[in-house]
Amino acid sequence: MSPHREIMDKPRGNCCQCMIKYTLFVFCYVFWVTSAVLIAVGIYAKVAKEGGVVDSLTADPALLLITIGSLMFIITFFGCFGALRNAVILLKLFLGILVAILLLQIAAAVLGFLFSDLVLDRTEQLMSKGIIRYREDMDLENLIDFVQKKFQCCGVDSHRDWSANVYFRCDEINPSLEGCGVPFSCCVRHKNETIPNTMCGYNVQNLEEASAAKIIYTIGCLGKMVLWGKRNLYLIAGMAVGLLGLEISMSCLAAAQMSHIRRKLQSDGNVY
Numbered sequence: 001m002s003p004h005r006e007i008m009d010k011p012r013g014n015c016c017q018c019m020i021k022y023t024l025f026v027f028c029y030v031f032w033v034t035s036a037v038l039i040a041v042g043i044y045a046k047v048a049k050e051g052g053v054v055d056s057l058t059a060d061p062a063l064l065l066i067t068i069g070s071l072m073f074i075i076t077f078f079g080c081f082g083a084l085r086n087a088v089i090l091l092k093l094f095l096g097i098l099v100a101i102l103l104l105q106i107a108a109a110v111l112g113f114l115f116s117d118l119v120l121d122r123t124e125q126l127m128s129k130g131i132i133r134y135r136e137d138m139d140l141e142n143l144i145d146f147v148q149k150k151f152q153c154c155g156v157d158s159h160r161d162w163s164a165n166v167y168f169r170c171d172e173i174n175p176s177l178e179g180c181g182v183p184f185s186c187c188v189r190h191k192n193e194t195i196p197n198t199m200c201g202y203n204v205q206n207l208e209e210a211s212a213a214k215i216i217y218t219i220g221c222l223g224k225m226v227l228w229g230k231r232n233l234y235l236i237a238g239m240a241v242g243l244l245g246l247e248i249s250m251s252c253l254a255a256a257q258m259s260h261i262r263r264k265l266q267s268d269g270n271v272y
Contacts, residue, residue: 017260021083024253027246028079028094031072038069045139061139075101079254086261095254102247109240124222127156134165134183145185151228153221154186159212160205161220162186170205180205186216 042065075097082090112119134141148154155161162168162182170180182201189196204212212218229236 017257020253020256020260021086024083024250024257025080027250027253028076028083032076032080035069035072035076038065039073042066042069060137061143079250082254083257086257088258088261091254091258091261095251095258098247098251098254102244102251105244105247120222120226124156127222128161128164131156131161131165135167145183147221147225148183148185148217149189151221151224152217153219153224154182154217155220156222157220159186159216159218159220163205168205178202182216188214188216 042062045062046066075094078090078094078097081087082094130140130144134144159182160170163170163180166174167176167178168181168183169176174180178201180203182204184196184198184201186204187197187200201216204216207215209218
């Protein structure tokens with residue numbers, strides 16, 4: 001290769017390397033800021049929460065936000081500063097963790113497909129646990145109310161699942177005014193209804209199925225969520241493929257950045 005050709009290729013290679021470096025930095029920085037927001041929201045919800053604190057990760061949305069945000073913050077820190085400072089150690093950690101997460105996601109998807117019945121059983125157990133703890137945690141209560149309003153459902157398999165909650169238990173010794181009832185988020189909303197009736201679910205467990213269906217949604221949320229997943233299978237698959245593509249792209253960028261740093265160190269005569 002002529003000296004003139006080598007001189008022309010160097011600026012081109014430097015420009016390409018700058019694009020790889022700062023593209024990786026921007027990706028990591030966006031996720032880094034997002035993770036900081038998740039942590040802040042989770043901490044705020046945890047501090048502002050009234051009543052008892054639920055320390056279970058699966059039953060406390062605030063704790064879940066803090067955990068996910070913290071993991072994202074640490075991982076994207078490695079990628080962000082590794083790309084910006086050409087730190088091989090940080091880029092190695094970032095790439096290794098990202099590849100591990102990618103493999104875990106693929107394994108989880110395969111296992112979830114092969115053992116779909118087991119996944120449904122586990123989901124049913126978690127939802128039933130959420131019903132039992134409905135009034136113990138404000139965030140969990142809001143989450144369940146949102147799901148029941150969104151999917152127009154009530155309980156896990158039916159509205160009678162709410163009898164497992166101490167406030168809605170249907171027996172003669174239950175002193176609660178909400179005994180034999182369901183939360184107002186189960187109630188059928190009418191078009192002309194501006195203010196929700198928070199007492200609409202009282203005593204509906206004592207009614208026949210046909211009579212209760214005129215007041216509340218009697219179909220369980222688990223079946224509604226599975227049906228929604230089947231109807232929006234292409235959307236879910238597209239989002240999953242997009243997430244995997246983003247992770248693969250960031251892994252490739254990190255690998256390319258590390259390769260450039262190695263070549264530069266070798267050309268400078270440094271031992272890598």
